[in-house]
Amino acid sequence: MxxxxxxxxxxxxxxxxxxxxxxxxxxxxxxxxxxxxxxxxxxxxxxxxxxxxILTAGQEALSRLLAEGIDEAPPDASPLTAVAAGLERASGEMTSFNRDLGPLLRAAIDANEELRNREALKSIGMAAAIADALRRRGVAEPTARVAAELGVLAFKLGYTRWADPAHDEDPGELATHTRAAFEELRGAVAGLQ
CATH class of the missing domain: 1.10.10.60 (Homeodomain-like)
Incomplete structure (x- = not known):
């Protein structure tokens, strides 16, 4: 070999x-x-x-893709529209290989405290990349941080649904799931007022 x-x-x-x-x-x-x-x-x-x-192998690339999508959003895009563009960019790069790893990755993380802590750090890194990209667009700190956290939550929720082994049918593209999750979260935030 x-x-x-x-x-x-x-x-x-x-x-x-x-x-x-x-x-x-x-x-x-x-x-x-x-x-x-x-x-x-x-x-x-x-x-x-x-x-x-191994468990954070794609974190750097994922954070980069999220930031690139935000950077490429139209200049007049709202912070949440820019985050949606970042989610589209990152989700569009995920393949069936990434989907197939989901259940194995989840099982490994759920079974080990050190890995759960590392997973939390991965989420913090993703949120930081999103917030940095938003600040480059002139978004104020509190708004950038809230939008970034919503983006991370949407990505994680969309990925969890996409990688769910209970899906017997074709789950489609990850972008469909992250887009739906982001819209759900936007609605939840609007309902807080």
């Missing part, structure tokens, strides 16, 4: 999440992950600093 297959990173993620689900996060070693993926430990460390990093 060639050492440098182009899908090594994805293979490592799938192997790790499978092992986490089967035997638990704490009982899974880097060597086991590499072996299951058909790769070496050194290949693992070329892609990830440690096994925890």
């Amino acid at each position: 060639p050492r440098w297959k182009p899908d090594a990173r994805q293979r490592l993620v799938v192997a790790a999440l499978g092992l986490f689900a089967e035997q638990g996060y704490d009982d899974t070693t880097v060597a086991q992950i590499a072996e299951r993926a058909g790769l070496t430990r050194s290949t693992f460390f070329r892609h990830f600093a440690d096994k925890r990093e």
Whole structure:
């Protein structure tokens, strides 16, 4: 087997999440992950600093996509319309690979306190990226933070619905789910007044 297959990173993620689900996060070693993926430990460390990093592998790209979508929104877009553009951009990049990982990822996170804390940090990072992009558009701090939190909630809710294994039918695109979740949250906020 060639050492440098182009899908090594994805293979490592799938192997790790499978092992986490089967035997638990704490009982899974880097060597086991590499072996299951058909790769070496050194290949693992070329892609990830440690096994925890597997669970936040896409965070940087996701935050970047959210911010890019906001940056590309029309100049006169409201803060919430700009966040919706960020959600569209990020959701549009998700594939069936991302959807298929959802249940494994959720099981691993739910079973381990350290991973739940790391997941919370991931949400904070996403909110910070959204708020920074909104501030670049001249949005005031409190408004940027509230809009950012709504964006994160919408993404997480939409992704959870999209990746739900109970769907026997084709769940469609993630963007459809994040868009619906964002509209629900906008309605909930309006109902608070």
